[in-house]
Amino acid sequence: MKTRMTILLAGLAPLAFIAQAADITNAMIENAAKDTKNVLSFGMGTQGQRYSTLTQINTKTVGQLVPAWSFSFGGEKQRGQESQPIIANGKMFVTASYSRIFAIDLKTGNKLWKYEHRLPEAIMPCCDVVNRGAAVYGNLVIFGTLDAQLVALDQNTGKIVWKEKVDDYAAGYSMTAAPLIAKGVLITGVSGGEFGIVGRVEGRNPLTGELLWTRPTVEGHMGYKYDKDGKAIEAGVTGTVNKSWPGELWKTGGASTWMGGTYDPVTGLAYFGTGNPAPWNSHLRPGDNLYSSSTLALDPTTGQIKWAYQSTPNDSWDFDGANEFVTFDMNGKRYGGKADRNGFFYVIDAKTGQLQNAFPFVNKITWASGIDLKTGRPNFIAANRPSDPTKGDGKKGSTVFAAPAFLGAKNQMPMAYSPQTGLFYVPANEWGMEIWNEPITYKKGGAYLGAGFTIKPLNDDYIGALRAVDPKTGKIVWENKNSAPLWGGVMTTAGGLVFYGTPEGYLKAVDAKSGKELWKFQTGSGVVAPPVTWEDGGVQYVAVVSGWGGAVPLWGGEVAKKVNFLEQGGSVWVFKLATKI
Ligand code: CA
Numbered sequence: 001m002k003t004r005m006t007i008l009l010a011g012l013a014p015l016a017f018i019a020q021a022a023d024i025t026n027a028m029i030e031n032a033a034k035d036t037k038n039v040l041s042f043g044m045g046t047q048g049q050r051y052s053t054l055t056q057i058n059t060k061t062v063g064q065l066v067p068a069w070s071f072s073f074g075g076e077k078q079r080g081q082e083s084q085p086i087i088a089n090g091k092m093f094v095t096a097s098y099s100r101i102f103a104i105d106l107k108t109g110n111k112l113w114k115y116e117h118r119l120p121e122a123i124m125p126c127c128d129v130v131n132r133g134a135a136v137y138g139n140l141v142i143f144g145t146l147d148a149q150l151v152a153l154d155q156n157t158g159k160i161v162w163k164e165k166v167d168d169y170a171a172g173y174s175m176t177a178a179p180l181i182a183k184g185v186l187i188t189g190v191s192g193g194e195f196g197i198v199g200r201v202e203g204r205n206p207l208t209g210e211l212l213w214t215r216p217t218v219e220g221h222m223g224y225k226y227d228k229d230g231k232a233i234e235a236g237v238t239g240t241v242n243k244s245w246p247g248e249l250w251k252t253g254g255a256s257t258w259m260g261g262t263y264d265p266v267t268g269l270a271y272f273g274t275g276n277p278a279p280w281n282s283h284l285r286p287g288d289n290l291y292s293s294s295t296l297a298l299d300p301t302t303g304q305i306k307w308a309y310q311s312t313p314n315d316s317w318d319f320d321g322a323n324e325f326v327t328f329d330m331n332g333k334r335y336g337g338k339a340d341r342n343g344f345f346y347v348i349d350a351k352t353g354q355l356q357n358a359f360p361f362v363n364k365i366t367w368a369s370g371i372d373l374k375t376g377r378p379n380f381i382a383a384n385r386p387s388d389p390t391k392g393d394g395k396k397g398s399t400v401f402a403a404p405a406f407l408g409a410k411n412q413m414p415m416a417y418s419p420q421t422g423l424f425y426v427p428a429n430e431w432g433m434e435i436w437n438e439p440i441t442y443k444k445g446g447a448y449l450g451a452g453f454t455i456k457p458l459n460d461d462y463i464g465a466l467r468a469v470d471p472k473t474g475k476i477v478w479e480n481k482n483s484a485p486l487w488g489g490v491m492t493t494a495g496g497l498v499f500y501g502t503p504e505g506y507l508k509a510v511d512a513k514s515g516k517e518l519w520k521f522q523t524g525s526g527v528v529a530p531p532v533t534w535e536d537g538g539v540q541y542v543a544v545v546s547g548w549g550g551a552v553p554l555w556g557g558e559v560a561k562k563v564n565f566l567e568q569g570g571s572v573w574v575f576k577l578a579t580k581i
Contacts, residue, residue, distance in 0.1 A: 024088060024136045026184040030265045039087040039532045042133045042178035043414065046263040048326040050416035050491045052533045056540035057577060058495030062509045062519045064578045068541065069109030073100065073570035080128040080528055080549020081570050082412060084178065084489065087534045087543075088136050089155065094545060094572050095131040099145040103158060106536060109574065113158030117145045124445065125174050126194045127551035132260070132412065132529075133178030135186065137206040144175025144188060152209060162209040166190060170445050172197050177260030181206060182270045182300035189257025193275035193320065196252035196448035201261070201272050201296070203303055215303035217274045218253035219244050219290040223303060238305070244288040252442045253285075254278030255292040257322070259412060264327040266334050267350045269297040269306055271325035273338070281437040281450030282316035283388035283397075289314055293321035295338060295346075297353060307353030309376060311340045316385050317367055317435065318406035318451075325350075326424070328417050330471060337471050339415055339426045341408030344371055344378075347471050359474030361410075361467055362428050364403040364458055386437045386451065396436055396452075403432035405455040405559075407485070407551055414489040414530050416498065421512050423477060424469040425498050427486035430458045431559060455557035463559060466490070466500055468515060478515035484563045487550050489530020491542075499542065501527020503552070503566055507544050507573070525569025542575045 022028075024040060032038070033045025036054050044050045057065060073081070079097040086093040091112060092104040099117035104110065123129075123146045134143040140161055142152040147169040152162045166188070167173035172195025180187045186206035190199060199217035204210060213225045219239030224232040245253060254277050261272035277285060277292035293312035296305055312319040319342040327336045327350045334350040343365040347357040358371035367385070368378035387397035408429065415426045433455045440450030457463050464486030468477040488501035498512045503526035509519040526548025533542045547569040553560050 022089065023138045026181070029181045036535050039085065039534055040136055041181065042084055042135070042260065043262060043324070044491065044532060046180060046182060046265070048262040048324045048414065049328065050414060050489065050530065051418050052491065052493045054493055054533055054535055054540045055495045056535070057493065057497065057542065059497060059511055059518060061577055062497060065509070065519055065521070065542065065575045066578045068574045068576045070571055070573045071102070071104055071109050071111065073102065078547060078568040078570045080130045081545045081547025082130040082132050082529050082550055083545050084133040084530045085532055085543050085545065085572060086134050086136055086141070087532065091155065092543070092572070093134050093136065093141045095134055095143050096570055097129045097131070097547070097549070099131060101134060101141065101143055101153070103155070115151070115153055115158050117151060119145070119147055120169065123147050123169050123174060124172050124195060125176065126191070128549050128554060130176050130550055132176055135179040135181050137181050137186065140206065142179050142186060142206060144177065144179060146174045146176070148173040148175050148190065150179070150188065150209060164209040166202070171195065172445060177258060180261045180263055180270065182263035185212060185300050187261060187270055187300060189260055189272055191256050191258035193254040193256035193258065193278060194447055194449060195445065196254060196278045196442045197256060198253060199255035199257045199274055201257050201298060201303060203300065213303035215298060215305065217255040217257060217291050217296065218250050220250040225302065235303070239290050244290040246286055249285045252278055252448065253289065253292065259322040259324060262325055262327065263300060264334070264350060266327065269350070270300045271336060272296050272298065273322040273325065275320035275322045276315050276318045279440045279448045279450040280316070280318055281440060282314050282385065283390070283437060284450065287314060293319055295321060295325050295348065309348055309353050309355065311344065311346060312342050313377065317402055319408070323410060324414050326415065326417050328419070335471070337417065337424050339410045339424070339428070341404065341410060342367065343404045343409040345426070345469055345474070357471070357474060361426055361469055361476065362404055362430055364430065364432065366401070366403045386435050389437050389439055394439070396438055399434050399436040401432055402435050403458065404429070405431040405433040406435070406453060407431065407455060407555060411487065411551065413487050413528070416490040416492040418492040418512055420494055420496070422470065422472070423512070424471060425490045425492055426467045426469050427488065427490055427500060428465050428467050429463050429485045430465060431463055431485065432456055432458050433557070453557070455555070455559050457559055457562065464502070466515070480510060480515050480517070484566070485552055485559060487528040487552060491531045491533065493533060499531045501529065501531065501544055503528065503548055503563060505546070507531065521575070523573050524571065526566050539576050543572060545572045547571065
């Protein structure tokens with residue numbers, strides 16, 4: 001009997017070990033939004049709702065939330081930290097500024113390994129040396145770097161398993177977004193819209209890095225699929241050459257896919273937003289400039305564009321349409337919500353791309369009076385478009401005051417959606433800018449704007465506002481104003497809570513129904529990253545990265561001066577309830 005028991009246990013031990021370090025499968029990722037023990041994708045589920053069904057931390061208990069552990073990213077690289085941690089197999093994988101990634105033991109907060117990507121001197125990130133997170137698949141953790149490479153590391157050792165160059169950093173390409181896994185395909189975009197790069201979405205085998213397909217987001221460029229030997233096979237031109245772009249401009253047309261994408265297992269589509277058309281001076285490129293400032297729905301296995309919706313045709317204000325498209329159920333149908341940089345919140349049929357509704361989520365919008373729901377096009381206010389410099393002295397067009405500012409009614413900070421309240425929680429900013437156009441010609445590796453600008457606050461007492469938005473009515477149900485611009489993401493839970501961070505350093509929890517503040521904690525530096533939550537051994541945890549930086553201190557003009565007292569940092573905080581409920 002004893003012998004049999006020993007044999008049984010000996011037989012079980014390796015099995016238990018394998019179960020603990022389970023390979024991440026496509027099925028696990030498709031189910032990630034419901035998996036309370038892990039956070040397997042950016043967006044807490046590829047749909048990007050950032051909603052957790054966990055309830056241990058709730059409106060009644062959240063006051064007892066205390067730190068469990070904190071971990072410093074160390075070094076002299078304390079710049080903007082916009083990363084969302086991934087929780088898998090008892091480990092936290094968290095990226096940091098300057099293309100670093102750490103693996104941390106979830107229970108103890110001890111460092112397991114770190115990987116510091118060796119970056120060339122001449123990298124060209126437009127908006128700080130940030131990274132927003134990693135993807136996990138198989139036994140790998142995969143992230144994009146500031147020199148436009150993808151790196152896949154062994155989850156247990158941090159050793160490189162594969163590494164692929166995506167594009168030429170010297171031409172302005174970089175990567176800051178978390179990769180997406182959809183239908184077992186690793187799907188990524190590129191950053192660099194301020195340098196006249198050509199945006200695209202790519203699909204790869206996540207286990208090998210092998211390229212499967214590539215789909216440019218600027219009309220006129222050829223898409224490709226790749227055979228087993230890596231040979232490129234033409235897969236059709238995106239749109240029609242010169243239909244929405246004059247002359248040669250499409251060859252440097254921007255439309256970067258710098259925020260990455262979402263994927264909805266219900267529709268089977270991946271959704272990628274695209275950035276501004278390049279250059280900023282819109283008079284150089286009359287036409288709609290497809291598919292800049294748009295939402296694209298793609299087949300994850302082929303890269304085929306199933307539908308596209310352009311929020312800002314012939315953009316003149318750097319209104320990147322890169323924001324996340326978050327799918328949700330409403331009136332028995334599947335829709336996507338998108339809080340666009342241009343100040344309008346769009347509700348779009350997730351299967352067909354048909355516009356259902358569009359309404360402002362900020363108080364001041366000067367470039368358009370509204371969105372025509374029949375045509376889907378904005379009603380432009382022509383007088384508020386910065387003028388053509390060639391019509392004046394040839395050096396500088398007229399200056400207009402425009403709102404929102406180019407940093408957006410919303411920028412990279414992801415919103416959340418609660419199926420419990422039916423509300424979106426949108427980190428919005430109220431600011432404007434003086435903007436004017438200048439002549440510009442493309443030069444590889446040079447800024448390709450043809451515009452000048454100064455960002456200004458619109459109100460004395462606040463810039464940021466966390467807003468609860470009802471997608472059915474377009475109404476703002478509640479708002480919490482914030483002195484500094486909001487730049488961190490949002491999370492909501494079945495505990496009736498909304499969590500979000502502020503540049504002033506706080507992680508806050510508020511009532512999802514009313515916005516009433518229930519808890520806050522000073523993390524020591526500004527929070528410009530989205531929180532996550534998971535459970536382990538019957539205990540619910542919340543984590544957020546802290547470290548002020550990003551685009552505001554670099555490009556914020558008068559707003560940057562207003563918040564220049566904020567200190568940099570680089571750490572991740574983990575919280576749990578002081579007493580077990
Ligand atoms: Ca841009």
